Amino acid sequence: MAQNIEDKICKLRDEIRRNDVLYYVQNAPQLSDQQYDALFAELKQLEQEHPELITPDSPTQRVSERPVDGFETVAHSIPMLSIDNTYNEAELRKFDERVAKGLESAGYDYTVEPKIDGLAVSLRYEKGRLVRAATRGDGSRGDDVTGNIRTIGAIPLTLESEDIPDILEVRGEVYMPKKAFTKLNQLRTDAGEPEFANPRNAAAGSLKLLDARITATRKLAFFAYSVGQASTPLAQTHYEALGKLKRFGLPVNTATKAKDIDKVIAMCHLQEKTKDSLDYQIDGMVIKVNRYDQHDLLGTTGRAPKWCIAYKFAAEQAETILESITVQVGKNGTLTPVANLKPVQLAGTTVKRATLHNFDQLARLDVRCGDTVIIEKAGEIIPQVVEVIIKKRDLFESQPFEIPTACPACGGQVQKDEDGVYLRCVNPNCTAQLKERLEYFVGKGQMNIDKLGPALIEQLVETKLVKTFADIYTLRFDQLAQLQNPPALAIRRGPRHSQCRRPVRPDPGR
Numbered sequence: 001m002a003q004n005i006e007d008k009i010c011k012l013r014d015e016i017r018r019n020d021v022l023y024y025v026q027n028a029p030q031l032s033d034q035q036y037d038a039l040f041a042e043l044k045q046l047e048q049e050h051p052e053l054i055t056p057d058s059p060t061q062r063v064s065e066r067p068v069d070g071f072e073t074v075a076h077s078i079p080m081l082s083i084d085n086t087y088n089e090a091e092l093r094k095f096d097e098r099v100a101k102g103l104e105s106a107g108y109d110y111t112v113e114p115k116i117d118g119l120a121v122s123l124r125y126e127k128g129r130l131v132r133a134a135t136r137g138d139g140s141r142g143d144d145v146t147g148n149i150r151t152i153g154a155i156p157l158t159l160e161s162e163d164i165p166d167i168l169e170v171r172g173e174v175y176m177p178k179k180a181f182t183k184l185n186q187l188r189t190d191a192g193e194p195e196f197a198n199p200r201n202a203a204a205g206s207l208k209l210l211d212a213r214i215t216a217t218r219k220l221a222f223f224a225y226s227v228g229q230a231s232t233p234l235a236q237t238h239y240e241a242l243g244k245l246k247r248f249g250l251p252v253n254t255a256t257k258a259k260d261i262d263k264v265i266a267m268c269h270l271q272e273k274t275k276d277s278l279d280y281q282i283d284g285m286v287i288k289v290n291r292y293d294q295h296d297l298l299g300t301t302g303r304a305p306k307w308c309i310a311y312k313f314a315a316e317q318a319e320t321i322l323e324s325i326t327v328q329v330g331k332n333g334t335l336t337p338v339a340n341l342k343p344v345q346l347a348g349t350t351v352k353r354a355t356l357h358n359f360d361q362l363a364r365l366d367v368r369c370g371d372t373v374i375i376e377k378a379g380e381i382i383p384q385v386v387e388v389i390i391k392k393r394d395l396f397e398s399q400p401f402e403i404p405t406a407c408p409a410c411g412g413q414v415q416k417d418e419d420g421v422y423l424r425c426v427n428p429n430c431t432a433q434l435k436e437r438l439e440y441f442v443g444k445g446q447m448n449i450d451k452l453g454p455a456l457i458e459q460l461v462e463t464k465l466v467k468t469f470a471d472i473y474t475l476r477f478d479q480l481a482q483l484q485n486p487p488a489l490a491i492r493r494g495p496r497h498s499q500c501r502r503p504v505r506p507d508p509g510r
């Protein structure tokens with residue numbers, strides 16, 4: 001009987017793993033989500049009845065039940081180098097000239113792959129089992145994020161093949177698909193939490209969570225793109241190695257072989273045109289010399305390999321209407337103009353606001369309310385207004401934006417900075433500055449006071465209940481209860497940590 005159950009459990013696990021590979025690697029699922037969930041539920045049930053048969057590589061064991069205090073740092077056995085960037089055709093041709101010179105005109109070819117905008121990680125498999133996962137960190141040491149990596153359904157806990165090296169380090173990119181990103185930001189907006197600026201930040205933030213149960217809800221995904229340490233060489237070329245990783249059950253992005261730099265350039269242009277149709281964000285292409293022996297010949301510059309280069313797509317731009325300009329007052333009194341835009345899609349995110357940096361910049365661009373403007377976003381930089389389309393301006397209605405002569409929050413005096421760029425409110429009792437300073441003071445990394453968010457600070461300052469940092473500590477229950485929108489006041493009974501964790505349902509793996 002016991003043997004039967006063990007067999008049954010093994011069969012279920014194999015079936016689930018096989019379907020994971022079909023789903024994540026081959027993009028050819030054979031089961032519906034319901035059928036998959038039923039298999040998963042059956043396995044879970046059997047394991048609950050026979051806990052002695054649970055193994056760490058069982059698909060049910062992806063999510064650990066308790067959060068960690070922090071991440072250990074681990075050394076990479078082979079450093080994770082960075083890649084040099086190019087931004088145009090001419091720079092790609094120069095790279096090709098250096099390669100040709102380094103290889104003394106021997107024959108060579110390239111592989112071309114999309115550059116995923118995510119977070120680089122290294123996965124260590126020993127005898128086919130995932131034993132450790134680390135972030136890139138500074139290239140030589142990264143954070144041990146094994147617990148969080150295990151929650152990513154696309155990453156196999158065991159590799160399936162006869163010829164897997166005893167030690168195999170797989171390098172790749174953890175990313176957040178665009179759909180998951182949009183959904184996560186929606187949830188955060190609904191909960192009054194700040195949105196993530198882009199999918200990469202969202203992926204990085206999710207991978208660095210101390211509670212893997214939350215990471216499991218974030219729908220992260222993965223593409224393998226190279227091999228670190230391997231106890232036996234995987235292949236003689238990069239292209240072959242990618243094929244093997246895929247055969248082992250790892251998701252690998254499409255890589256194309258290119259016989260020369262002309263073909264490489266054509267591939268880059270083609271992908272740049274079609275990149276928006278992908279379900280994930282890419283910010284360029286990675287070009288590698290294909291043969292490994294030629295990698296050794298070319299070597300590295302210490303920081304980046306000479307056999308590899310990234311081609312970065314041009315910063316993305318979008319045209320929209322600037323509906324109004326708000327002046328924000330920072331915690332040091334700096335006045336910053338912010339453009340409120342008609343929402344527009346840019347680089348995979350909806351943009352509603354863009355920075356105008358300072359009033360000099362605003363005047364230089366002559367930005368006015370109602371203008372049609374070009375906004376740009378490069379990498380993780382906040383979108384900015386780069387140009388006004390003057391010919392679309394209504395010359396009769398349009399008025400130059402008036403640079404404030406008093407603080408928009410307190411009406412206090414403003415002064416230009418010594419270097420003449422920034423305007424500052426110099427009123428020491430400015431409420432806007434007080435709010436900003438309080439937000440900083442109670443935030444993470446400072447006093448870390450739970451539940452004291454911007455909305456509550458706003459009320460506390462406006463009602464003059466809080467005029468200094470110290471006032472926070474003498475607030476009374478009855479004072480808070482009298483506020484127009486009182487905070488959810490919970491009377492604490494038990495120890496602090498017992499009440500503040502929201503239960504999170506573990507994800508069955510997809």
Ligand SMILES: [Zn+2]
Pocket residue numbers: 329407408409410411412425426427430431432433
């Ligand atoms: Zn002020």
